[in-house]
Amino acid sequence: MSTRTNRTKKTAHIPDAERAELIELYRQMLLIRRFEEHCDKAYRQDKIGGYLHLYIGEEALAVGFISQLNPDDRVLGHYRDHGYVLALGSDPKAVMAELYGKVTGLCRGKGGSMHLYDKEKNFLGGYAIVGDVIGIATGVAFAAKYEGSDRIVLCFFGDGAMNAGLLHESLNMAGLWKLPVIYIVENNKYAMGTPVELHSAVTNLAKRASVYGFPSETIDAMDVLEVRKHARRIIDHVRTHKEPYFVEAITYRFVGHGAADITDPGSYRTREEVEEWRKRDPIPTLAKYLLENGIATQDELDAIDREVRAVVEEAARFADESPDPPLDELWEHVFVD
Amino acid sequence: MAVKTFREAIREALIEEMDRDERVFLMGEDIGRYQGTFRVTEGLFQKYGPHRVWDTPISEPGFIAIAIGAAIDGLRPVVEVMTWSFAFLAMDQIVNHAAKILYKSGGACRVPMVIRGPAGPGKQLASQHSHSIELWLAHTPGLKVVIPSTPADAKGLLKTAIRDENPVMFIEHPQLYLTKGEVPEGEYTLPFGVADVKREGRDATIITYSRGVLLAQQAAERLKEEGIEVEIIDLRTLVPCDWETVFRSIRKTHRAIAVHDDWRYAGFGAEIVAQIQEHAFDYLDAPILRVAGADVPMPYNKHLERHAVPQVEDIVAAVKQVL
Ligand SMILES: Cc1ncc(C[n+]2csc(CCOP(=O)(O)OP(=O)(O)O)c2C)c(N)n1
Ligand SMILES: [Mg+2]
Numbered sequence: 001m002s003t004r005t006n007r008t009k010k011t012a013h014i015p016d017a018e019r020a021e022l023i024e025l026y027r028q029m030l031l032i033r034r035f036e037e038h039c040d041k042a043y044r045q046d047k048i049g050g051y052l053h054l055y056i057g058e059e060a061l062a063v064g065f066i067s068q069l070n071p072d073d074r075v076l077g078h079y080r081d082h083g084y085v086l087a088l089g090s091d092p093k094a095v096m097a098e099l100y101g102k103v104t105g106l107c108r109g110k111g112g113s114m115h116l117y118d119k120e121k122n123f124l125g126g127y128a129i130v131g132d133v134i135g136i137a138t139g140v141a142f143a144a145k146y147e148g149s150d151r152i153v154l155c156f157f158g159d160g161a162m163n164a165g166l167l168h169e170s171l172n173m174a175g176l177w178k179l180p181v182i183y184i185v186e187n188n189k190y191a192m193g194t195p196v197e198l199h200s201a202v203t204n205l206a207k208r209a210s211v212y213g214f215p216s217e218t219i220d221a222m223d224v225l226e227v228r229k230h231a232r233r234i235i236d237h238v239r240t241h242k243e244p245y246f247v248e249a250i251t252y253r254f255v256g257h258g259a260a261d262i263t264d265p266g267s268y269r270t271r272e273e274v275e276e277w278r279k280r281d282p283i284p285t286l287a288k289y290l291l292e293n294g295i296a297t298q299d300e301l302d303a304i305d306r307e308v309r310a311v312v313e314e315a316a317r318f319a320d321e322s323p324d325p326p327l328d329e330l331w332e333h334v335f336v337d
Numbered sequence: 338m339a340v341k342t343f344r345e346a347i348r349e350a351l352i353e354e355m356d357r358d359e360r361v362f363l364m365g366e367d368i369g370r371y372q373g374t375f376r377v378t379e380g381l382f383q384k385y386g387p388h389r390v391w392d393t394p395i396s397e398p399g400f401i402a403i404a405i406g407a408a409i410d411g412l413r414p415v416v417e418v419m420t421w422s423f424a425f426l427a428m429d430q431i432v433n434h435a436a437k438i439l440y441k442s443g444g445a446c447r448v449p450m451v452i453r454g455p456a457g458p459g460k461q462l463a464s465q466h467s468h469s470i471e472l473w474l475a476h477t478p479g480l481k482v483v484i485p486s487t488p489a490d491a492k493g494l495l496k497t498a499i500r501d502e503n504p505v506m507f508i509e510h511p512q513l514y515l516t517k518g519e520v521p522e523g524e525y526t527l528p529f530g531v532a533d534v535k536r537e538g539r540d541a542t543i544i545t546y547s548r549g550v551l552l553a554q555q556a557a558e559r560l561k562e563e564g565i566e567v568e569i570i571d572l573r574t575l576v577p578c579d580w581e582t583v584f585r586s587i588r589k590t591h592r593a594i595a596v597h598d599d600w601r602y603a604g605f606g607a608e609i610v611a612q613i614q615e616h617a618f619d620y621l622d623a624p625i626l627r628v629a630g631a632d633v634p635m636p637y638n639k640h641l642e643r644h645a646v647p648q649v650e651d652i653v654a655a656v657k658q659v660l
Pocket of ligand 1: 128129158161188
């Protein structure tokens with residue numbers, strides 16, 4: 001008996017569009033994972049410099065939310081930003097080339113991992129000063145309101161940013177002016193090596209953000225289907241009610257704060273804790289769902305893996321072969337002429 | 338041409354640019370219903386309403402960040418800071434974001450915005466309300482810095498600032514708000530990076546801007562009585578800066594004095610000295626002097642305050658010293 005027949009029987013009730021969307025969620029998470037696994041390697045080979053913060057373990061959050069946006073909605077995030085652009089559909093070649101510092105990169109090699117931009121995909125920046133994306137994303141939402149548009153803005157940042165004064169200022173103005181922005185704090189339990197319990201007087205971050213006159217809630221972000229479900233509802237709420245929303249997304253990074261982080265695991269968190277969370281890896285979790293519901297076969301999932309590995313390989317080759325920016329580029333883009 | 342005050346000229350520029358471009362909006366503390374601490378925005382909330390004139394909470398980092406976000410997504414914010422001394426709270430926003438977004442995005446993201454407001458001493462406001470700020474801003478690549486001395490320049494340069502595709506820091510001296518001058522009606526813009534030779538002279542060049550121009554003009558009148566003819570250059574914009582006009586003047590007078598209210602130590606005067614030294618050294622007949630603010634936090638006492646900033650007699654003395 002072929003698996004194909006099996007699947008058709010079991011899932012006759014799942015519409016094709018939904019089937020395609022689920023497969024796409026899987027493909028995107030896997031693309032981010034394989035992309036970043038390569039980044040980690042390239043960092044150790046000195047092909048990527050500076051700081052490199054990987055999103056490994058947190059993929060379900062970006063993918064679940066971003067997949068529910070309209071094309072002209074905006075996304076901004078902090079420096080752990082590869083997942084956002086890849087979920088938005090930025091060209092992996094241009095992203096990789098940026099990490100390699102090449103002129104073919106998203107920012108012509110002048111931003112690097114922590115400062116990606118992709119205006120075409122409406123990614124208006126990764127910001128490397130903890131907390132600052134919150135203020136700028138609030139301004140992008142201000143523009144949406146000012147223009148009377150239907151756009152909304154997603155603003156991703158870490159639990160460490162909860163303690164930046166700008167959060168208070170921005171949430172107050174967003175609440176005051178009813179700006180269409182969804183603040184998403186990625187509560188991955190740590191700001192570098194400092195656990196939430198040691199940096200936040202109140203560890204329920206949704207509660208901390210609940211006093212600005214708009215809704216605030218906590219969601220589980222280890223399961224992309226959960227994230228998608230909440231994202232649909234919350235995005236719809238913001239678009240129709242024209243008010244901000246605060247989401248505390250419970251997630252976990254499986255790797256060190258930065259690539260080649262020597263203090264992890266061991267010094268501030270245990271290997272056991274990481275292993276425990278790895279059991280909730282969003283990628284196998286979705287794979288299991290797809291298989292059990294006959295939405296995909298193992299062969300099909302393997303084929304997706306081969307496909308994204310090829311995309312990453314191609315991106316790496318492109319980045320490798322691309323030229324450095326010419327030295328004159330140093331003086332370009334200080335000002336618009 | 339009508340005679341107007343400095344602040345009326347600024348208001349006129351705001352009105353004309355708001356009428357010209359729907360994307361231009363004003364944002365700041367008490368600029369609307371209260372009509373502005375220095376009444377620059379008087380009547381604008383009443384004229385344009387809350388959609389164009391935004392009264393903000395007292396959150397400098399917050400609303401300057403909002404302006405940056407609005408600018409990168411296509412609007413043209415004009416932010417008023419109640420005084421530039423309060424902009425220190427938002428230096429992170431200005432230096433880390435407004436100045437860098439274009440560069441770090443490889444040219445993809447522009448930040449067309451203006452931050453404007455008063456900076457400078459002379460109103461007995463003591464150390465936390467009297468800062469000069471131009472040097473902090475001019476030091477940062479990616480920011481344009483405009484610092485006019487006359488009502489006409491204020492209007493022409495502010496209109497240019499609002500149309501500029503870059504973040505423009507527009508600095509108004511509180512002692513200039515009530516000064517008067519002829520201001521061209523309607524469309525009148527001035528290019529950045531063009532200094533104004535306020536007075537021609539053969540004996541020495543005073544390079545200055547903002548309130549320093551008024552001091553230099555008074556000093557020149559006194560020196561003229563003694564047969565000394567000074568040339569006065571009003572830089573008007575520090576970034577970009579019209580160094581060529583400065584060098585041309587030095588090649589004629591062979592003597593230079595830099596004047597500003599800001600602290601002397603590592604102030605913009607030091608840049609003026611360095612530029613002349615690098616590019617016109619052979620033409621110099623005397624050391625370049627600086628007449629600048631005392632390197633102290635601004636005191637409250639009226640006499641001490643006066644003593645802390647350049648006076649006409651200081652400029653007169655400096656000119657005589659280099660002759
Ligand atoms: C204002 C500021 N202070 C310190 C840092 C250095 N820093 C970079 S990331 C980081 C931890 C942030 O943790 P969190 O916000 O939880 O995000 P995560 O790394 O967990 O995704 C710190 C302290 C910074 N970039 N900006
Ligand atoms: Mg964290």
